[in-house]
Amino acid sequence: MPAAPAAPLAHAEDLAAFVEASPSSYHAAAEVARRLREAGFAALDETDAWPAAPGRYVVLREGAAIAWIVPDGATATTPVRVFGAHTDSPGFKLKPQPTTGRLGWLQAGVEVYGGPLLNSWLDRELRLAGRIVLDDGSEHLAATGALLRLPQLAIHLDREANDHLALDKQAHTQPVWGLGAPESADLLAEVAASVVTASGTGVDAGRIRGYDLVVADAQRGAVFGKDDVLFASGRLDDLASVHAGVTAMAALADGFAADHIPMLAVFDHEEVGSATRTGAAGPFLEEVLARIGDALGADRGERMRALASSWHVSSDVGHSVHPNFAEKHDPVVRPVLGSGPILKINANQRYATDGAGAAAWHGWCAEAGVHSQAFVSNNQVPCGSTIGPITATRLGIRTVDVGIPILSMHSARELAGVSDLFDLARVAQAFFAG
Numbered sequence: 001m002p003a004a005p006a007a008p009l010a011h012a013e014d015l016a017a018f019v020e021a022s023p024s025s026y027h028a029a030a031e032v033a034r035r036l037r038e039a040g041f042a043a044l045d046e047t048d049a050w051p052a053a054p055g056r057y058v059v060l061r062e063g064a065a066i067a068w069i070v071p072d073g074a075t076a077t078t079p080v081r082v083f084g085a086h087t088d089s090p091g092f093k094l095k096p097q098p099t100t101g102r103l104g105w106l107q108a109g110v111e112v113y114g115g116p117l118l119n120s121w122l123d124r125e126l127r128l129a130g131r132i133v134l135d136d137g138s139e140h141l142a143a144t145g146a147l148l149r150l151p152q153l154a155i156h157l158d159r160e161a162n163d164h165l166a167l168d169k170q171a172h173t174q175p176v177w178g179l180g181a182p183e184s185a186d187l188l189a190e191v192a193a194s195v196v197t198a199s200g201t202g203v204d205a206g207r208i209r210g211y212d213l214v215v216a217d218a219q220r221g222a223v224f225g226k227d228d229v230l231f232a233s234g235r236l237d238d239l240a241s242v243h244a245g246v247t248a249m250a251a252l253a254d255g256f257a258a259d260h261i262p263m264l265a266v267f268d269h270e271e272v273g274s275a276t277r278t279g280a281a282g283p284f285l286e287e288v289l290a291r292i293g294d295a296l297g298a299d300r301g302e303r304m305r306a307l308a309s310s311w312h313v314s315s316d317v318g319h320s321v322h323p324n325f326a327e328k329h330d331p332v333v334r335p336v337l338g339s340g341p342i343l344k345i346n347a348n349q350r351y352a353t354d355g356a357g358a359a360a361w362h363g364w365c366a367e368a369g370v371h372s373q374a375f376v377s378n379n380q381v382p383c384g385s386t387i388g389p390i391t392a393t394r395l396g397i398r399t400v401d402v403g404i405p406i407l408s409m410h411s412a413r414e415l416a417g418v419s420d421l422f423d424l425a426r427v428a429q430a431f432f433a434g
Contacts, residue, residue: 008422009223011247012231015421016221018243019233023129023143023216025063025087025268025278028239030141032065032246032266033058039250041067052295059288062131063087063212063268064278066288067249071258076298079309080261080289082397083248083428084280084387085241085316086270089234090114090410091121092173094128094213099187106178106185108148110215114271118167120411121215122152126175128191130213134203140195142211146218147190148175175215217412229338229418236414240404240421241315242266248428257434260310261292270316270387280387286395311360312399313431314352314388315424317414318342318375320405328381335373335405337417341365341424342375344386344401352388357400368430370423373405402427 022028037043041056050057054074058067064087068080092110101107108128112118125146133139150173155161167173178185191213192205221233233239245264252262265288269279276282293303321334335342343361344351353361365372377383392399404424407415 008418009228011422011425012221012223012418014247015231015240015243016233018246019221019235019239022087022235022239022242023127024131024141024212024214026131026212027129027141027143028087028242029060029063029065029266029268032067032242032264033060035246035250036067050291050295061284062278064266064284066263066265066285067246068261068263068288068292069249069252069256070261070292070295071256073258074261074296076293076296076302077305077309078259078261078296079306079311080263080292080397081310081431081434082263082265082285082312082391083245083431084265084267084312084314084391085245086238086267086274086280086387087242088114088268088271089237089239090116090271091412092116092215094130094187094211094215099182099185100174101176101180101182101185104179104181105176106180106182106187107174107176108187110174112169112173113214115410117408117411118169118173119165120408120413121173122150124412125149125218126215127218128187128213129216130211132191132195132203132208132213133210134207135209136207140197140203142191142195142213144190144194148177148215150175219413223418231416231418231421232413233416234413236406236416237317237409238270238315240317240406240416241424244315244421244425244428247425248432251429252432256432260434262432267387274387274390280390281394285391289395307395307397310397311431312388312391312395312397313361313428314386314391314399314401315428316344316386316388316401316403317406317409317416318344318403319409320407320417322407328378330376330378333374333376335375337405337407337415338419339405339417340371340373341420341427342373342403342405344403345374345376346383349389350383350385351401352386352392352399353401357398360398361400361402364427364430368423368426370427372427375403375405
């Protein structure tokens, strides 16, 4: 196999930088907005009146972001093309009264978030990141450096660890972060010191009145393997899709087909069901679409007509065939890293793909010059779900579920193919461009 070309490697390196800047959903949404502002998008606030003129816009709602381009000549019935993804990942979230410890160790009180592969979080350096809210109501992003660790019990003290490792979600998942008595330490002070404000670094921890802080892997993503075809990183589920979408949106030139409105929608809380104000089951996308429709003078019937002609590409990771566990996969349909993005199919509609969606996806792949693979689960191993069926149900938009194949899904550090990452961004750009 020839060495990976420069463009996919550059894309992977940029993804590593994106993940490093996005240790929490709040950081990911902010990084999406920052990159798009650099590409000429105007940042809007939900509390302001929005402009009616054509243009490029992005709006944040906590850990979610939506960006769109209204072309010249857009009308009340102009459809949208939405590339959707999510900003959160499975892991751990900081509990109230987080400074804990025992037997001379300082520990952090954390709660399991979503469905992480618990053992993958052992014996690696971890950071805390997210949002803090001060006594004046101001909100700030915070992200420490490497601070925490979940040390595994030595083999000498658990001779059967290699036969069946079993971790108690409460007793065995509280990371250490120092030595001493908990009453003499303050974990939130460590977080507060990492905040960067206009006046400098750090805020008074005593002013913190609320927070949403998660644990993230501190190691940067890396390309490796024969011919540099593999990429490992934390939070590929689903920052790989978020990054593909924002890269494609930022690169979209003014000459795209003006018969639709390209839109990037990245939501929070997918890993815990999406039923929040910033999740795909919440009102964010519907409200943004309504405000765009209002600016174009659409009545209810015209909005329905626009949605009936619209498309949503729901992008999330899927399973590559695992060489050590081949029996867990479908015996025939076996996507593998490096062979292209995947079209996700499920008879029980855990994915929203149907025949029309499959045909449209293959068309966009053909436009981008990208090979696509199919993904379907083994009948004995039910699949998860995505934001795709949620958006299709809420808005009636035609939806197709896609993504990239990975190994180690829901691990603290997941594995992808360098070329697949780049190819997903290429298809996203073809989808936006029309």
